[in-house]
Amino acid sequence: MQSIPAATVARLPVYLRCLNDLPSEKTTISSDELADLARVNSAKLRKDLSYLGSYGTRGVGYDVDHLRAQIGLELGLARTWRVAIVGTGNLGRALAGYKGFTDRGFDIEGLFDDDPKKIGKKIVGRTIEPLADLDSAVAERKISIGLIATPAAAAQEVADRLVAAGVSSILNFAPIVLSVPDGIEVRRVDLSVELQILSHYMQRQLLPRDMAN
Amino acid sequence: MQSIPAATVARLPVYLRCLNDLPSEKTTISSDELADLARVNSAKLRKDLSYLGSYGTRGVGYDVDHLRAQIGLELGLARTWRVAIVGTGNLGRALAGYKGFTDRGFDIEGLFDDDPKKIGKKIVGRTIEPLADLDSAVAERKISIGLIATPAAAAQEVADRLVAAGVSSILNFAPIVLSVPDGIEVRRVDLSVELQILSHYMQRQLLPRDMAN
DNA sequence: GTGTGTGAAACTTTTCACAGCA
DNA sequence: TGCTGTGAAAAGTTTCACACAC
Numbered sequence: 001m002q003s004i005p006a007a008t009v010a011r012l013p014v015y016l017r018c019l020n021d022l023p024s025e026k027t028t029i030s031s032d033e034l035a036d037l038a039r040v041n042s043a044k045l046r047k048d049l050s051y052l053g054s055y056g057t058r059g060v061g062y063d064v065d066h067l068r069a070q071i072g073l074e075l076g077l078a079r080t081w082r083v084a085i086v087g088t089g090n091l092g093r094a095l096a097g098y099k100g101f102t103d104r105g106f107d108i109e110g111l112f113d114d115d116p117k118k119i120g121k122k123i124v125g126r127t128i129e130p131l132a133d134l135d136s137a138v139a140e141r142k143i144s145i146g147l148i149a150t151p152a153a154a155a156q157e158v159a160d161r162l163v164a165a166g167v168s169s170i171l172n173f174a175p176i177v178l179s180v181p182d183g184i185e186v187r188r189v190d191l192s193v194e195l196q197i198l199s200h201y202m203q204r205q206l207l208p209r210d211m212a213n
Numbered sequence: 214m215q216s217i218p219a220a221t222v223a224r225l226p227v228y229l230r231c232l233n234d235l236p237s238e239k240t241t242i243s244s245d246e247l248a249d250l251a252r253v254n255s256a257k258l259r260k261d262l263s264y265l266g267s268y269g270t271r272g273v274g275y276d277v278d279h280l281r282a283q284i285g286l287e288l289g290l291a292r293t294w295r296v297a298i299v300g301t302g303n304l305g306r307a308l309a310g311y312k313g314f315t316d317r318g319f320d321i322e323g324l325f326d327d328d329p330k331k332i333g334k335k336i337v338g339r340t341i342e343p344l345a346d347l348d349s350a351v352a353e354r355k356i357s358i359g360l361i362a363t364p365a366a367a368a369q370e371v372a373d374r375l376v377a378a379g380v381s382s383i384l385n386f387a388p389i390v391l392s393v394p395d396g397i398e399v400r401r402v403d404l405s406v407e408l409q410i411l412s413h414y415m416q417r418q419l420l421p422r423d424m425a426n
Numbered sequence: 427g428t429g430t431g432t433g434a435a436a437c438t439t440t441t442c443a444c445a446g447c448a
Numbered sequence: 449t450g451c452t453g454t455g456a457a458a459a460g461t462t463t464c465a466c467a468c469a470c
Contacts, residue, residue, distance in 0.1 A: 013409040076416030094303035100405040196226035203289030
């Protein structure tokens with residue numbers, strides 16, 4: 001019942017999604033079946049779930065509804081979290097329109113940009129506000145998550161302001177390593193890093209192509 | 214000189230970016246300085262770089278240009294890779310317009326969608342093609358990386374077709390766990406998974422807020 | 427029989443600490 | 449003296465394999 005390993009935390013959302021995608025007549029699932037859907041080893045899955053204290057039934061499997069509820073609780077999805085998106089370029093707009101947020105209890109409570117031409121325009125029904133209002137809006141609306149979708153050059157300043165205004169987590173899409181105080185959780189989503197990792201592994205495949213065919 | 218640990222591979226692109234962001238008059242950098250920029254422990258950085266065989270100079274540090282070149286080589290950036298984007302919704306459009314790709318040797322050689330209303334339209338100068346042409350285009354244009362930006366329901370089929378047509382890596386933005394043959398590298402970029410991970414850690418902070426202030 | 431929960435083993439990754447080179 | 453390169457220790461993660469509950 002201590003703190004759950006980071007590797008496990010990162011997989012819980014995947015398990016949850018697999019459970020949500022199950023046909024509704026399925027009320028029970030074994031670790032083998034779920035592991036297969038999530039593409040992980042079943043012993044790993046069982047160990048992950050054991051950290052939740054969520055008991056399965058030996059010889060049967062896990063109760064789907066109960067498991068969903070347990071994972072949701074552990075991921076803090078019982079409540080809603082208020083989110084601000086900073087930067088409304090292509091990516092910011094894609095984020096603002098992403099269905100998967102509201103569904104899972106993440107409410108977008110603010111869209112900010114510093115381009116005067118964009119301010120006042122609407123994206124999916126929400127008006128873009130000036131960056132100057134970011135600090136007060138975060139504080140007043142009790143926003144706790146900031147998504148940074150600005151160019152790299154602006155990202156650190158935005159992060160500083162988000163933190164100062166009271167945000168406790170940041171999801172950073174800008175291609176830069178942010179520096180934040182201890183206790184602020186930052187996750188980075190970086191397209192070109194991902195591509196470069198792929199590129200490394202592709203290069204390694206070089207000669208031993210499909211020789212074992 | 215054996216295969217580099219996965220954890221190291223995932224950090225190399227970050228080091229490379231930090232090096233690229235350095236002012237041009239900086240010709241030499243110590244592990245402490247670079248580790249600070251990349252926000253990692255300096256022993257870890259040195260160990261990571263030691264896998265490249267890239268020698269620094271004791272008492273001095275690493276030659277910036279040489280290090281850049283070594284990391285680029287290891288990441289397969291000496292050549293260009295041809296990329297197809299499948300799905301041209303908000304996210305697909307954001308990807309198509311992302312500057313960081315072309316810069317680093319990833320050339321977008323095809324945009325595909327199955328919506329007849331979108332086919333023939335242009336995004337950043339490139340015409341959207343029908344999904345039916347995906348297979349032949351991948352093969353003919355020697356595309357080796359596919360970016361999947363479709364809804365979840367379409368993603369697996371698109372992945373199957375990409376693989377059959379000869380792609381060797383996939384970057385998947387659809388919220389689903391793809392199943393692909395051995396030897397095909399897949400990386401997932403999943404916004405709602407990232408948010409749920411943040412949510413978990415935010416929840417854990419609960420009471421011991423700013424008590425040590 | 428079936429499938430969970432979990433110790434113990436194997437492996438990976440991180441961090442420490444320092445010898446040794448410029 | 450300053451900073452790299454790296455063994456060795458520590459920490460974290462995965463996998464195995466099986467006792468045991470249903």
